[in-house]
Structures are given as C-alpha cells and as structure tokens.
Amino acid sequence: MFKIFAFIILLFVVILLAVYINHRIRLDKEQELLVPLGEMISVDGNNMSVYKEGSGDKTLVFLSGGGTCSPILDFKSLYSLLSDEYQIVVVEKFGYGYSDVVDRDRDIDSILDDTRKSLEMAGIKGPYVLCPHSMSGLEALYWANKYPDEVTAIIGLDMAVPQYYENMKINIPLMKVASFVANIGSHKINTRYFGK
Structure with missing residues (x-):
C-alpha cells in the first residue's frame, strides 16, 4: 500500500514539474509579444x-x-x-x-x-x-x-465600500493555493495540451 501511495505522490510531483516547465517556456516565448500599451x-x-x-x-x-x-x-x-x-x-x-x-x-x-x-x-x-x-x-x-x-x-x-470588508472573511489558505496554481501555470491546462 505504501508503494502505491509513494508512486501516486511521485507521479503528481512529476506532473506538476512538467506543467511548471511548460509554463515557464511559454512565458519566455510570450515575453516578446508583451509590448506595454501605456x-x-x-x-x-x-x-x-x-x-x-x-x-x-x-x-x-x-x-x-x-x-x-x-x-x-x-x-x-x-x-x-x-x-x-x-x-x-x-x-x-x-x-x-x-x-x-x-x-x-x-x-x-x-x-x-x-x-x-x-x-x-x-x-x-x-x-x-x-x-x-x-x-x-x-x-x-x-x-x-x-x-x-x-x-x-x-x-x-x-x-x-468599507462596510463590505468589515465582516468579510478572507480565506488566506485558499488565496495561497490560488497563487501557487497561477505561479506554476496549472491554470492554463486545457484540452489543447492533450491533443483534443
């Protein structure tokens, strides 16, 4: 059971690493297209x-x-x-x-x-x-x-307005997860990566 769990974790880490590397390559290619408008x-x-x-x-x-x-x-x-x-x-x-x-x-x-x-x-x-x-x-x-x-x-x-934020409960852990997802590029995954 431990070997299966370790394999799944390793597979997950490899997939995240591949997504991150792909994201960085795409960002580098897109950089030359980013000409400030202002x-x-x-x-x-x-x-x-x-x-x-x-x-x-x-x-x-x-x-x-x-x-x-x-x-x-x-x-x-x-x-x-x-x-x-x-x-x-x-x-x-x-x-x-x-x-x-x-x-x-x-x-x-x-x-x-x-x-x-x-x-x-x-x-x-x-x-x-x-x-x-x-x-x-x-x-x-x-x-x-x-x-x-x-x-x-x-x-x-x-x-x-200020009253809106008085009772607002900001979910900091969720914000950190969203930031992590954006930084590694996994938010860009869609069917084009899988040939569909």
Whole structure:
C-alpha cells in the first residue's frame, strides 16, 4: 500500500514539474509579444504603467480591482466610448498589467502614494474624476478624504465600500493555493495540451 501511495505522490510531483516547465517556456516565448500599451513611469525605481487616451477638460482616472490582469484592456470597452469628451487615464498598479511586481508592503497609503506619483510623473494634472472598480473603491474614498482638492467626483464601477470588508472573511489558505496554481501555470491546462 505504501508503494502505491509513494508512486501516486511521485507521479503528481512529476506532473506538476512538467506543467511548471511548460509554463515557464511559454512565458519566455510570450515575453516578446508583451509590448506595454501605456507609458512606463518610474515610481521609486520600479516601472508603473499609465495609459492615456482622449482629450477634454475633465480627467477620468480608472483604478482596477483585485485580480484584474490587464486594467488597460479590461476597461477599454468603456473608456473608448468616453475618450471623445474626456481625457482617460488608466493606472496599472504594481503587480497589474504591464507594471512591475514589487516585493514590499501594499497598504492603502503606499498604493495611493504610488498612484499619485505615477500621475504626477506622467504629467497628468488633477483634479480627477476617479472611476474605481471593486476594491479600488476603498482607495478612491480614501483619496477623496485625504486629498479633497484632487478629486471632483467618484464614479464607482461595482465599487466596494468599507462596510463590505468589515465582516468579510478572507480565506488566506485558499488565496495561497490560488497563487501557487497561477505561479506554476496549472491554470492554463486545457484540452489543447492533450491533443483534443
């Protein structure tokens, strides 16, 4: 019985290793296709992607929620309809879209500071109309309270508010498993790998 169990574990590890190696090879091949859509702004020595489009007297700043892979593309169907009348800006926070992944604390103060610095470095002056999606609603509300002269309005896109998070139970172990799955590439497994 022990030999069967050990064999199954070994087989599982070999499969995970093969998936991981395949994932890394594909990521290397895809790297040359990844051309930033926005301007890469240096914020504290790291690159942050800021996309600008359109013109107008008001500047709409789109802020993405958690888990948005590419905010520039995610919001495109909306902001492309508005860019004739407004200046559109999409800020890709660190770890999102084309922005660098950074290994440092990501509390609301540091996230807001990075966003404000990226806008300043890109030459985008306020005041802004903030368009936060999901958990970026917290950042937008905090921004409006801390720097009221910089924010003229907030247009929430399925925006979260602080009361939502008060009773929310975040499953940290599940989040770590999801992160592991994404990092090894097993989320990309589908029938094309098996010749179907």
